[in-house]
Amino acid sequence: MEFLNDMALFVEVVKARSFRGAADIIGMPNSTLSRRISALEKTIGLRLLHRTTRRITLTEAGQIYFERCKRIVDEAKLAHEQLGEMLAQPSGVLRASLPVDFAVSYITPLIVEFARLYPGIVFDLDLTSRRADLVSEPFDVAIRIGEPENSQLIARPLAVLPVYFYASPRYLERSGEPAEPADLAHHECLGLMKTGTWILHDGEHTAKISISSRFTLNSVGMICRLATLDMGIIMMMEKIVADDLASGRLRRILPNWHGTPASVYAVTETRLLPAKTQHFIKFLQEHLNKI
Known part of the structure; x- marks a missing residue:
């Protein structure tokens, strides 16, 4: 999938109208950038740029390719920006399994404060004395007391x-x-x-x-x-x-x-967590010991 990165480099070269100008913007050696674009042309099988010592111009194929690539690169940038917004202000349904009495005494006031900070999050809380199966059940996180039993799960310490x-x-x-x-x-x-x-x-x-x-x-x-x-x-x-x-x-x-x-832990099935779960665990780590 390296050609996707090369597409972004190609767009920067066209926008800067020179390899040197694009290399300065990207922070990449001019020779490396030129070699990457040449490799992209070889992969496609068509010349994209006319090169002279002073400037570059697009070939007919290059013009078509640039228009398509620019849309793809712009969409990718927008996706990153939207994910950044999600991290700053996460939303969605947070599904958590909580031990009953501990949740009522310790977690409830923290959830109230957390809910005020992140109004876009909706809570689906399962209060139970059983240990939910995070592999087969649709929970984002489980709060557990005592040492974790399943080494295949990811346990993050919250408080002692x-x-x-x-x-x-x-x-x-x-x-x-x-x-x-x-x-x-x-x-x-x-x-x-x-x-x-x-x-x-x-x-x-x-x-x-x-x-x-x-x-x-x-x-x-x-x-x-x-x-x-x-x-x-x-x-x-x-x-x-x-x-x-x-x-x-x-x-x-x-x-x-x-x-x-x-010992209190937040247990998840994976290390790759959506923003809502990341923020919830971090919030509990910062506030649980203060209660």
């Missing part, structure tokens, strides 16, 4: 969010408040799915505690709700329980300890 421990006042009155990580082994601990171990950190030490629970579930919202109903201790990102903390339904325990921070 702290995780703390919480329980309801009534649960603590009934069961006692743990003073150190080892005490958790004697408490009802509410974790996602069949989590059998919690890892705690205090900046210097790490504690690995086996936990037990009567509940096996995959809903962050229900785990938090069970905690407010005095059913046990949870390990959770702070903003997800912000309302329960403010109302007194939950309070933080083991204040010198925290869980392993939650």
Whole structure:
């Protein structure tokens, strides 16, 4: 497809009416430009230019070729300009898969701000606890918490969010408040799915505690709700329980300890992303840690 580039060079030579003038505009050595046009003529099988020491003129074939090439080059420039406008002000439908409770607590206010910045984008959001298949499903991006599982997908880090421990006042009155990580082994601990171990950190030490629970579930919202109903201790990102903390339904325990921070990623099926997706991921990278 190199001849397409040579077509653009040919148009510049005709517009400048000389090889030297076109070479100065393009930033290419005069000898290289002359050789490229000669190669183009050889490929076509027709002479396009009459050359003299002072000027060039178009042959009959060159005139026809120039008129066609100029339209093609102009269209190509217009396409680039329009793509530049799309990058500056992207539009279209942004299809995203989001974890339910994280989206409600963390992503929603950012989407509101993002939507105001880019009024041309329409949002198709799928809030689910399942991991969408980005290869077979039409999502532009998925937001995921925890280390990426599929190495064939492209994972871009967005944020690392702290995780703390919480329980309801009534649960603590009934069961006692743990003073150190080892005490958790004697408490009802509410974790996602069949989590059998919690890892705690205090900046210097790490504690690995086996936990037990009567509940096996995959809903962050229900785990938090069970905690407010005095059913046990949870390990959770702070903003997800912000309302329960403010109302007194939950309070933080083991204040010198925290869980392993939650890594948040934007996952895509390819590195070649439309402008709407590029801007969305960049916006989340810049703003997620600030919430």
